[in-house]
Amino acid sequence: MDVYQLRAGDQTLTQIHDLNPTTFPPVGLFWTVQLREDSVEVRLEKGSASLQAWDVPILDYGNIPNALFTGDNPPPIPGSVSFKMVWSGVNQRVKIRNTDPIFGGFAGEFIRNTAQMEWTATVGDSTFVSDPLATSSSIFAEIGHERNGCFFEEDDDKRR
Amino acid sequence: MYIGDLSAWKTAGLTRLYEANRDFPITRRSPPRMTRRQFARAVTGTAVLGGAPGAGLFEPGIAKERESFTPVPIPGGTPVLNGAYHFFAPNLIDPIDAEPITITNMNGFVGLAYISRMVTQTNTQTGETLRLPFLNSDMRFMQGVFRGADGELHRGSFALV
Numbered sequence: 001m002d003v004y005q006l007r008a009g010d011q012t013l014t015q016i017h018d019l020n021p022t023t024f025p026p027v028g029l030f031w032t033v034q035l036r037e038d039s040v041e042v043r044l045e046k047g048s049a050s051l052q053a054w055d056v057p058i059l060d061y062g063n064i065p066n067a068l069f070t071g072d073n074p075p076p077i078p079g080s081v082s083f084k085m086v087w088s089g090v091n092q093r094v095k096i097r098n099t100d101p102i103f104g105g106f107a108g109e110f111i112r113n114t115a116q117m118e119w120t121a122t123v124g125d126s127t128f129v130s131d132p133l134a135t136s137s138s139i140f141a142e143i144g145h146e147r148n149g150c151f152f153e154e155d156d157d158k159r160r
Numbered sequence: 161m162y163i164g165d166l167s168a169w170k171t172a173g174l175t176r177l178y179e180a181n182r183d184f185p186i187t188r189r190s191p192p193r194m195t196r197r198q199f200a201r202a203v204t205g206t207a208v209l210g211g212a213p214g215a216g217l218f219e220p221g222i223a224k225e226r227e228s229f230t231p232v233p234i235p236g237g238t239p240v241l242n243g244a245y246h247f248f249a250p251n252l253i254d255p256i257d258a259e260p261i262t263i264t265n266m267n268g269f270v271g272l273a274y275i276s277r278m279v280t281q282t283n284t285q286t287g288e289t290l291r292l293p294f295l296n297s298d299m300r301f302m303q304g305v306f307r308g309a310d311g312e313l314h315r316g317s318f319a320l321v
Contacts, residue, residue, distance in 0.1 A: 149265030
């Protein structure tokens with residue numbers, strides 16, 4: 001979660017909270033946390049999916065540069081976050097087989113659609129409560145089913 | 161996270177992180193292929209999850225080593241950060257068809273979205289409230305079968321927060 005503050009003077013946005021689940025430094029699996037199996041529901045044929053989790057431990061690094069590069073300026077504050085997300089609609093269906101050496105190594109079927117979220121968090125002496133889910137919006141959203149790594153390579157073998 | 165401005169945040173610290181990630185034991189070679197039986201067991205959820213249901217859930221990132229279950233991160237990362245961090249941000253800082261999953265050797269569902277709106281922050285000591293925007297928060301789920309660091313197949317659900 002990335003929370004900003006609008007500075008009254010020059011009307012610029014400054015990030016003041018960055019909540020993510022990874023202890024600094026973020027080596028290895030990036031900001032990814034295991035959830036209960038029933039946290040995710042997908043109905044690909046309808047273009048819908050949901051993601052819900054409660055009390056996920058996070059650290060508030062204040063801003064992304066601190067979370068990525070510094071880690072202690074300011075020192076992260078432990079907390080927890082709960083969230084509910086929904087994906088819905090079908091704007092576009094795409095099949096991707098990406099063999100690009102940088103961005104690729106996977107294949108799958110995707111639906112580009114829209115998503116919304118509501119969330120709450122507790123960090124130190126602060127609580128956060130987002131506006132209702134229906135008020136939120138996404139600039140980009142997609143759901144899909146894909147295979148990468150050894151599953152992608154096996155897919156390649158079948159094609160030969 | 162809002163990573164649209166990442167290119168402006170490259171600092172000397174990035175080099176340090178790149179070195180750290182370079183030493184992370186990511187399996188770049190192809191793992192052994194699975195048998196049909198192994199795959200079927202994993203898909204139907206009969207593979208061992210590494211503990212009792214619910215055990216170890218929500219453990220922050222890599223803070224807790226659980227080699228028997230640990231997913232392996234994708235080998236690459238966004239060029240905006242010199243590949244030092246194992247994620248891509250499709251249609252934000254990377255091409256729209258870039259890899260959305262952060263776990264490699266995975267066969268499953270994925271969802272990704274960059275979400276914005278408003279949040280109310282309350283100081284529980286003073287009662288002061290602030291109305292603040294959250295912008296393009298990158299939220300994802302991954303659910304399916306993956307080959308863990310132990311080389312075995314597992315089934316799991318994950319979120320990028």
